[in-house]
Amino acid sequence: MSYCRQEGKDRIIFVTKEDHETPSNAELIPEDPDDPYEEQGLILPNGDINWNCPCLGGMASGPCGSQFKEAFSCFHYSKEEVKGSECIDNFRNMQECMQRYPELYPQEEEKESSSQAESNSGSVSALPPETDSTAGTSTSESTVSSDSTSPTDNQIAS
Amino acid sequence: MLKCRSVWKKLAPLARASSSVCRQNVRRTGLTNGRIPAHVPAAHMSTGPAGGGRENQLYILLVGATFLGGGVYAYRTVKGDQQRYQERIEEISSRPHRVAKQVPAAPIQSEPPAAEATEKETVPEPEPEAAPSPEEPSPPAPDTKVAAPSETTEPPPGVDVVPASLKVPSHTPYLLIGGGTASFAAARSIRARDPGAKVLIVTDEPDLPYMRPPLSKELWFSDDPSVTETLRFKQWNGKERSIYFQPASFYIPPEELESAENGGVAVLTGKKVVHMDVRGNKVKLDDDTEISYDKCLIATGGMPRNLQVIERAGEEVMKKTTLFRKIEDFKSLDKVSRNINSITIIGGGFLGSELACALGRRSNEFGLEVIQMYPEKGNMGKVLPEYLSNWTTEKVKTEGVKVISEALVKSVTCKDDKLEIQLKDGRLVKTDHIVAAVGLEPNVDLAKSAGLEVDSDFGGYRVNAELQARSNIWVAGDAACFYDIRLGRRRVEHHDHAVVSGRLAGENMTGANKPYWHQSMFWSDLGPDVGYEAIGIVDSSLPTVGVFAKATAKDTPKAATEKSGTGIRSESETEDTATSPVASSTPAPAMVQHKDDYGKGVIFYLRDKVVVGIILWNVFNRMPIARKIIKDGEEHADLNEVAKLFNIHED
Numbered sequence: 001m002s003y004c005r006q007e008g009k010d011r012i013i014f015v016t017k018e019d020h021e022t023p024s025n026a027e028l029i030p031e032d033p034d035d036p037y038e039e040q041g042l043i044l045p046n047g048d049i050n051w052n053c054p055c056l057g058g059m060a061s062g063p064c065g066s067q068f069k070e071a072f073s074c075f076h077y078s079k080e081e082v083k084g085s086e087c088i089d090n091f092r093n094m095q096e097c098m099q100r101y102p103e104l105y106p107q108e109e110e111k112e113s114s115s116q117a118e119s120n121s122g123s124v125s126a127l128p129p130e131t132d133s134t135a136g137t138s139t140s141e142s143t144v145s146s147d148s149t150s151p152t153d154n155q156i157a158s
Numbered sequence: 159m160l161k162c163r164s165v166w167k168k169l170a171p172l173a174r175a176s177s178s179v180c181r182q183n184v185r186r187t188g189l190t191n192g193r194i195p196a197h198v199p200a201a202h203m204s205t206g207p208a209g210g211g212r213e214n215q216l217y218i219l220l221v222g223a224t225f226l227g228g229g230v231y232a233y234r235t236v237k238g239d240q241q242r243y244q245e246r247i248e249e250i251s252s253r254p255h256r257v258a259k260q261v262p263a264a265p266i267q268s269e270p271p272a273a274e275a276t277e278k279e280t281v282p283e284p285e286p287e288a289a290p291s292p293e294e295p296s297p298p299a300p301d302t303k304v305a306a307p308s309e310t311t312e313p314p315p316g317v318d319v320v321p322a323s324l325k326v327p328s329h330t331p332y333l334l335i336g337g338g339t340a341s342f343a344a345a346r347s348i349r350a351r352d353p354g355a356k357v358l359i360v361t362d363e364p365d366l367p368y369m370r371p372p373l374s375k376e377l378w379f380s381d382d383p384s385v386t387e388t389l390r391f392k393q394w395n396g397k398e399r400s401i402y403f404q405p406a407s408f409y410i411p412p413e414e415l416e417s418a419e420n421g422g423v424a425v426l427t428g429k430k431v432v433h434m435d436v437r438g439n440k441v442k443l444d445d446d447t448e449i450s451y452d453k454c455l456i457a458t459g460g461m462p463r464n465l466q467v468i469e470r471a472g473e474e475v476m477k478k479t480t481l482f483r484k485i486e487d488f489k490s491l492d493k494v495s496r497n498i499n500s501i502t503i504i505g506g507g508f509l510g511s512e513l514a515c516a517l518g519r520r521s522n523e524f525g526l527e528v529i530q531m532y533p534e535k536g537n538m539g540k541v542l543p544e545y546l547s548n549w550t551t552e553k554v555k556t557e558g559v560k561v562i563s564e565a566l567v568k569s570v571t572c573k574d575d576k577l578e579i580q581l582k583d584g585r586l587v588k589t590d591h592i593v594a595a596v597g598l599e600p601n602v603d604l605a606k607s608a609g610l611e612v613d614s615d616f617g618g619y620r621v622n623a624e625l626q627a628r629s630n631i632w633v634a635g636d637a638a639c640f641y642d643i644r645l646g647r648r649r650v651e652h653h654d655h656a657v658v659s660g661r662l663a664g665e666n667m668t669g670a671n672k673p674y675w676h677q678s679m680f681w682s683d684l685g686p687d688v689g690y691e692a693i694g695i696v697d698s699s700l701p702t703v704g705v706f707a708k709a710t711a712k713d714t715p716k717a718a719t720e721k722s723g724t725g726i727r728s729e730s731e732t733e734d735t736a737t738s739p740v741a742s743s744t745p746a747p748a749m750v751q752h753k754d755d756y757g758k759g760v761i762f763y764l765r766d767k768v769v770v771g772i773i774l775w776n777v778f779n780r781m782p783i784a785r786k787i788i789k790d791g792e793e794h795a796d797l798n799e800v801a802k803l804f805n806i807h808e809d
Binding site: 002007008009010011012013014015016017019020022023024025026027028029036037038039051052056058060061062063065066069101103104 | 346349350353404543544545661673700703704792801802805806
């Protein structure tokens with residue numbers, strides 16, 4: 001049984017596991033996925049890529065940002081049977097650029113990033129797992145397969 | 159006007175020549191006067207022994223020759239110095255002339271008006287430089303582009319007197335004042351949204367942007383003896399990272415900013431913005447350089463407050479006091495704490511308590527007595543409800559800290575190289591060093607020149623919900639007193655807020671027009687047994703409702719980390735690397751079992767029956783739910799039902 005105590009203006013309730021077993025009857029307001037105020041996920045409601053998504057870390061804003069954006073956009077909008085097959089040049093540019101900044105884009109990351117990006121459609125897991133030197137979100141973010149219509153999910157650490 | 163100019167030109171060399179002769183004489187006399195005494199003793203010494211006449215003559219000859227040689231050398235040096243001094247003065251005085259000039263097409267611009275520049279080693283530019291009149295006619299009114307701090311398209315060869323201002327761009331589309339967390343988040347946001355954006359960060363610190371939380375947490379728990387140099391720490395997932403957001407290769411040098419094809423972020427360190435001209439859209443640095451901008455962010459953060467009694471106590475006491483905020487403060491405190499016997503932290507809030515716990519853990523290692531004193535009844539007294547604050551204080555004590563609560567400092571004196579802190583209730587505390595963690599004074603130096611409003615309740619620049627102060631000026635981070643649509647006007651001094659607000663400001667600077675909506679969170683760890691995350695307004699003066707479960711050994715930050723091996727911390731935004739501080743450290747002291755064990759739970763802070771703040775006490779990964787409840791802003795009849803949403807009994 002739960003036990004309750006009042007200390008001045010502060011109320012303290014101790015609850016056992018059983019007390020909390022019944023589902024909550026607290027009402028929450030339903031989310032609006034198109035709310036312009038909300039933090040957006042990787043894909044915006046209009047289908048564009050949200051380059052400012054925390055999940056991308058610093059990829060779109062670093063020295064190789066423009067190459068990354070080109071490559072990823074090409075891939076995202078690609079309608080080929082093998083998605084992104086026409087984007088090889090863009091990805092090569094990106095890779096070349098990244099090789100010039102080994103501190104920011106460590107080498108072993110690249111192989112993962114290029115292969116992952118080519119094999120997945122624009123879900124979060126396609127993105128190169130962030131290393132700490134790129135100061136991105138922690139790696140758990142990149143492994144969250146995000147439901148991009150639910151903006152709050154992107155903020156969750158798994 | 160032309161006449162004046164030509165007259166001036168004619169007179170100038172004359173004036174200069176005569177003044178230089180005067181100056182020369184003065185200097186020479188001054189110097190030789192200084193030199194003579196140095197030689198006299200030598201002369202005396204050399205006439206000591208009663209040598210023969212010839213020997214004497216030899217001595218006199220030698221001394222004379224030395225004297226002459228010295229004099230010639232001195233003369234040459236002085237002349238050379240004076241020459242350089244001259245050039246420098248001319249350069250500086252010629253800048254006001256250049257200001258009136260339009261940005262000319264002429265490549266070599268860094269030359270001062272030629273008339274006086276005959277001494278310069280570089281190719282002096284002929285008259286046109288000195289006669290701004292032909293180019294002056296219509297200085298473009300609105301954008302007073304300043305020519306002085308040049309953008310060297312052709313750097314003058316071999317000039318050793320290159321003013322530092324030559325390296326600074328005269329115009330930048332995006333100017334961020336302050337080089338901290340908010341600024342970096344904004345830079346990243348701008349770069350993500352505006353392709354090829356050119357962003358200039360101006361900071362008076364010598365360091366590139368870095369994150370502050372590890373300075374009072376993780377860095378102290380590092381096993382690496384060189385941590386004060388590397389500034390690297392281990393995160394929850396065992397991976398190491400630096401406190402710097404990005405290594406230096408991420409940024410481009412300021413002088414390359416204007417010509418960078420794809421733009422970039424440049425950081426100008428060691429320069430302070432002292433004046434802001436909002437009408438002219440430009441700022442002035444402490445070295446008189448001017449930079450004009452299209453959009454500007456003020457993210458100047460703040461300075462640690464000090465106690466008045468310490469400031470009045472004199473230099474001896476000030477030398478033994480640390481105000482903790484920056485990397486250099488961390489380095490010096492680390493050093494000091496290894497060499498003393500007793501340290502006292504004044505302040506019982508986040509910073510004070512974290513530092514006390516960090517130093518407390520060292521107390522055994524180094525034989526250091528750690529004292530923490532504050533006016534409240536318990537640690538975090540202004541944040542946590544009383545019962546929890548008391549509980550926390552007990553935990554802090556087990557970390558090896560001597561806690562003196564309800565302590566008001568009356569005076570501090572330095573006696574026999576030790577500090578004596580006299581409290582108002584009569585107690586006397588003797589210690590070797592003080593750390594003052596009594597709050598932050600937001601930095602609003604630019605308010606006057608820029609004509610920006612400063613908030614009288616919370617301090618900081620007053621901005622709207624979109625973080626805008628005036629057209630083209632935004633403010634983010636610790637210095638921003640903003641309107642929160644849900645919670646009202648406030649000013650927040652936490653890391654995640656700096657990231658969220660910086661990011662939002664960056665978005666709005668690139669045209670987004672979004673208000674502050676995504677609520678930021680914060681966290682604190684006080685030793686291995688107490689960790690919490692919080693969101694919203696968490697003020698202990700508000701009525702609270704706490705719902706707790708009985709904790710098992712599994713429910714500490716340490717245990718949570720070890721078990722899951724994954725992030726226990728909720729994601730605060732982009733730059734977060736929140737961690738359990740103990741993941742890699744020695745086993746915790748045995749937990750003291752209290753009758754009422756506040757092991758884990760949720761605490762709701764209410765204002766007019768609406769939840770405005772939530773603390774997740776030893777309960778992790780539930781921040782999104784907390785954020786949702788605050789966002790809804792609903793009146794809930796039974797908060798126990800709301801607490802069920804958090805599933806506190808689960809991991």
